[in-house]
Amino acid sequence: MNRRDFVKQTALSASLIPFWDFSNNIFTLPETDKLEINIFSKQLQFLDYYSLGEIAAEIGFAGVDLTVRPKGHVLPENVRTDLPKAMEAIRKSGSNCKMITTVIESVNNPIDVAILESASAANIPYYRPNWFKYKDGLSMEDSLLSYQKNIKKLGELNKKLGLIGCYQNHAGIDVGSSFWEIKKILETVDPAYFGVQYDVRHSMVEGGNSWINGLKLLHQNIKTIVLKDFKWGxxxxxxxxxxxxxxxxxxxxxxxxxxxxxxKVKPLVSLHLEYDLGGAEKGDRTLSVDKKVVFDAMKRDLTEVQRLWQKA
Structure with missing residues (x-):
């Protein structure tokens, strides 16, 4: 699929966190040895668009995974006016945005269509839709067939707009906790325009030791991935x-x-920080900790991911 190239801006601001030292050999690796990691903007919803991009660029992220959903950085009902503003500010700050997180479900929803059209106009190729829920009054099998039709229609619109939908596997009882559920709902869509946002944390919570089979099942459908960590307690x-x-x-x-x-899968990455960060992990706009706590956590996790990738 032909997509417009993104021009990486390299201007960095020295004003936001001038006391930081970014000298670390993990950031001097050749670009071919590094993952293209974006910070999930949910953790930075206390920042405006420009500051969001600025801090992402300062720390070393390739860009941001922007929340375009209720209580997100961009509200769905304002997407036609606010997404262009967000993209202009993020790019001027020296960062980029190639992926958004949404609650898109259907081509029959005018707001969902507005989000997709706005993303296409802003040269944002990837989006994560909402998680589907099993429908009351329908069997699980019939629910999956219903969502299969939804995704096929979204894929057709994606093709017209030059977009790629990425359904996230997620622990719990919604559609997508099982790898086979995702395989089923993707059966009829053009795989070039709709696939998986593979989340290894949720895979291991739900899959135990069988997560390897899940990855084997879905690896050809992976378009983007989410990285985060957990332990049982x-x-x-x-x-x-x-x-x-x-x-x-x-x-x-x-x-x-x-x-x-x-x-041979090296997709775009969204890094999530969902452990205690004074409310930032929940998308709060007012934090109970200093912002530097969040920024330090971002740098630490980014560095560790690149180290683990190089080591593997």
Whole structure:
């Protein structure tokens, strides 16, 4: 598929965090040895568009995965006016945006169509849609067939607009916790225009040791990936998957990255920081910690991901 090339802007601001030292050999690796990692803007919703791009560029991210959804950086109902403003500010700051996270579900929803048309006009090729829920009154099989039709129609619109939809696998009871559910809903769509946003954290929560089979099943459909880490622990006496910084949890990044390399899959990355960061992890616009806590966490996780990728 032909897509417009993105021009990487390299101007960096010295005003936002001038006290930081970015000298670290992980950032001097040849570009071919590095993943193209974007920061999920949910963790930075306390920043305006320009500051969002500025901090991403300062730290070393390739760009941002912008939230275009309720309570996000761009509200869906304002997408036609606000997404162009966001993109202009992000690019002027020295960063970029090749992916957005949305709650898109259907071509029959005018706001969903407006988001897709706006993304196309802004040269943003990838988007994550909403997670589908099983429908009351329908069997699980019929629900999947219904969503299969939704995705096929989205894929047809994607083809016209030059976009790629990426359905995220996610732990829980919605459609997509099972790898086979995703395989089913993608059966009839053109794979060039709709695929998977593969989330290894959720894969290992749901798949246990069988996540390897899930990756084998879906690797040809992977368009983008999400990176984050977790460990099991008790919260108020109940076992839960607790989010932790990259490399401090149970995600077997070494095996995962080796498998990706074996499959020759090196997709665009969205890095999520969903452990305690004073509310930033929940998308809060007012934090209970200094912003530097969030920025330090971003740099730490980015560095660790690139180290693990190089090592695998």
């Amino acid at each position: 008790k919260v108020n006496g109940k076992w839960e998957a607790i989010n932790v910084p990259i490399g401090e949890g149970m995600v077997d990044f070494n095996s995962y990255f080796k498998l990706l390399k074996g499959y």
